[in-house]
Amino acid sequence: VLKVPCYELETGTSHLYGRPITGVFAVIDVEEKRVLDVIDLGAVALPPQPDPRRVARAALKPVQMTSALGRNYKISGAIQVEWDNWSFHMRMERRVGPVISLVRYNDRGNRRLIAYQMSLSEMFVPYMDPGADWSYRTYMDSGEFGAGFLMSSLMAGSDCPADAAYITMAVPNDTGRSFPVRRAACIFERNTGDPLWRHGNPAQPTALTRPQVELVVRMIPVMGNTDYIIDWVFTQGGEIEIRTAVAGIAAVKGVAAATMDDPTAANDTANGTLVAPGTVAPMHDHFFNFRLDLDVDGARGSSGGNTLIRDAIVPKRLPQANPRRSLWVVESTPVGTEGPLSTRGRNGAWRVINPNLKTALGHNPGIQIVLGNQSVSTLAEDDDPQKRAGFAASTLWLTRYKPRELFAAGDYPTQSRGGGGLPGYVADRENVLNQDVVVWVTVGINHIPRVEDWPVILTDWYGFKLRPFNFFDENPAYNIPAGFATTTTGAPLLRKSIE
Ligand SMILES: [Cu+2]
Known part of the structure; x- marks a missing residue:
């Protein structure tokens, strides 16, 4: 129905x-x-049409990203990607879109496994308008419609750089056959224009510095009015950034008020923002849950597993003899059982370690999970949409790997009665010490629409990242050769002088 x-x-x-x-x-x-x-x-x-008579704006001279000497990445098979010290496999699934697997980092000849498989697992977009024509709008776009099924074609030069690699991907249709989506994914390198690392000296004109160059894998599913950009970004510093962006067109309803001074305005905007005359965009959330089956240094099978560590920042009083009164220390605690993890209240960090291995310095190699947008659902537990999307109540979840546990809201979220997915997966509170663990991250945004979201949303970026934490024996980007700069003609210029 x-x-x-x-x-x-x-x-x-x-x-x-x-x-x-x-x-x-x-x-x-x-x-x-x-x-x-x-x-x-x-x-x-x-609502009136957007005004076509808006004042014309002078175009900028083109600002372009090019790789004048060719690409540094290699794409082979279906689909293996190699870039710098990274290698990974990527594919597209109808339900969750891009799946990144067997992510390895070549550490001085040792191809170290970091993740077995990572992807979006579910989305939840509940609108906050109680009207009969809005209250049911509580979309679970991935499980209900399919992030891969709704993949859009990317436009060269705007959605991705003009010289990116564009990949046509096959998507399963409703009858078990497949259809091709042209330019469904793009892969490109970019120089962010920022230093990856640097050190200067106020007394000297030059600094020791390296440019940040990263590899981006991008796909953009279009879920009705909203275009969701999903980026997997790999850096030379051994980091993986998972970025999502909200773009497209805000969902709106017609109202009587033309301005906020009209008598009906207060009522018309009780649950939304007046973004144009007669046009209200209701409040809503965007929750993206990502399933991260990390395997830090090959933690599957006989080599043992991984353990999630909570590094809590704990204030400490100092004895009277010390001129300082206080400082903080780190209390590291392994997480023993499955469950949602409270990321609120205390400062701190989370990392997945391999407790069975040690680096040259004697550390257990680890990957830190640097959380970003941590809004969680504030809907009541007895609200049906919240029952179905229980995962959205927590930013971080930890489970023991089970091949069938893939979706944060369960296998069949459409018209589900709730309880499926993560709340069910963790119900038996299994031991997760030195096991094959799966970390689930909910990226959460409360979207209070603004006039600038109309007639098209300004692309809004969110996300989180995975970064090495005592994983290497030193900064993995310290050995990047002397930096490069670019001449005005676009030809690369090696500049010894910056050394
Ligand atoms: Cu939104």
Whole structure:
């Protein structure tokens, strides 16, 4: 059974989501092919079209990213990627989109495994409008629709750099066959224009410095009105950044108020923002859950497993004899059992270590999980959407690897009654010390729409990263050869002088 909202198409607008017929929707039984109900909550004017007469703006001279001497990365098979010291496999799945697996870092000839498999596992986008034509809009875009199924074609020079590698990928359709999505993924290197590391001296004109160059794997599924950019970024410093962006068009409804000074404005904007005359964008959340099956230094099978460590920042009083009164120390505690992990209250950090191995310095090699956007769902536990998306109540979850445990809201989130996925996976609180562990990260954003989100959202980036923590014997980027700069013609120029 589907609830189907209505949009105005007759004017041939390219801005479909800006033309909602507010308050009119149908309830349809898809299997019986019957319209069960048509609901009309009353007449509301269509929001006006975005003003086409906006003032023209001078174009910038082109600013481009090029690799004048050719690519540093190699793509082979279906699909193996090698770049700098990194190697990994990537594929596209209908439900979760890009899957990155067997991620290894070549540490002076030793190809060390960091992750077995990583991908999006679920999304949850609940709107905060109680109206009958909005209250059901609590999308679980990945499990209900499919991040891979809705993959869009990337435009060279804007979605990705012009000289990126564009990959056509096959996506399964509803009947078990497949269809190709042209330029479904792009891979490119970029010089961020930032130093990867540097040290200067106020008394000298030059600094010892290296440019930050990174490899990006990008796909952009379009879930209805929202375009979600999913980036996997690999750096020369051994870091993996998982970035997601919200773009596209805000979902809106028509209202009577043309400005905030109109008498109906307060009521019209009780659950949203007036983004244009007669146009309100309701408040909502975006939750992305990523499943990270890390295997730090090959922690599967006979070599033992991994352990998640909580590094808590603990304030400490000093004895009277010390001129300082206080400082902080780190208390490192292994997480013993499966569960949601509280990331609130105390400062600190999280890392996955291999307790069976030691580096030259005697550390257990580790990968730190640097959390970013940690908004969690504040919906009530007895609210049906929250029951179905229980994962969104916590930023971090830890489970013991099970081949069938892949989705944060369970195998079948569509019309589920709740309890599936992570809350179910951790219910038996299994031991996770020195086991094959899976870390699940919820990236959470409360989206309070703003006028600048209309008529198209300014791309908003979120995410988190994985970074080596006592994993190497020294800074893995210290051995990068002397930096390069670029002449005005784009030809690379080696500059010995910066040494
Ligand atoms: Cu949003």
